[in-house]
Amino acid sequence: MCLVATARPKWDDDGELIFDGKIGVYPFVEQVPAQRNSVNRPRGTLETKNVSVTKELFINMLIEKVIPDLLEKCPDYMRQNVITLQLDNAPVHGFKENSPELDILRKRCRPLNLAVEFQPANSPDTNINDLGLLRAVDCMVQKRNCNTINGLNTAIRECYFELDPRKLEYIYVSHQHVLNKIIVLNGGNFFSVPHINKAKLDREGILPCTIQAIIDNFVSDTSTEDKDSLDD
Secondary structure, three states, rough: OOEEEEEEOOOOOOOEEOOOEEEEEEEEEEEEOOOOOOOOOOOOOEEEEEEEOOOOHHHHHHHHHHHHHHHHHHOOOHHOEEEEEOOOOOHHHHHHHHHHHHHHHHOOOOEEEEEEEEOOOOHHHHHHHHHHHHHHHHHHHOOOOOOHHHHHHHHHHHHHHHOOOHHHHHHHHHHHHHHHHHHHOOOOOOOOOOOOOOHHHHHHHOOOHHHHHHHHOOOOOHHHHHHHHOOO
């Protein structure tokens, strides 16, 4: 289990990358001594083990790892705006409005102006990681020989930072199309993720940075088959 922190990449007016959007990858593991001898290592050798994610562990990971990396990597333009930390609705995240944990997180994130939001329930496609980032990293990791937890963690981290920022930008464009699908379907999730040939549009220099939001809902009684036909 890893915590992956990602933001949208940023290019300047000349097309030069000024922020790749990749904050970091943080595995939930611990080092424990081996309980007995084996052919691979003597007793007492430190081994890497997965740990169960609790609310306290998750909050500590944010405060001790994610926030310092965010403060180090975020460019000046981000410091001038509200930074929204989006979480899913997993119970272990443990954040509630005006909770002590949230106050601690905001204090540690100063001088940044931090807001915490939660993605809609049962809507993984509204999360950048679930929408495409982790799948892209997984495809890269599959090409490596990882026989240990340490090897896997190293491969995940390396592949994450090797990922082309343009591919991350494509996911953010898809994210806007997904939000429009949800609006059209009155909050429903009976749709296929839109495919709009983003790489082709990017090569032609016409990939949109923002997508106009759909305001009027006009398919509230549409069948599933009709909803799927709305894909771009």
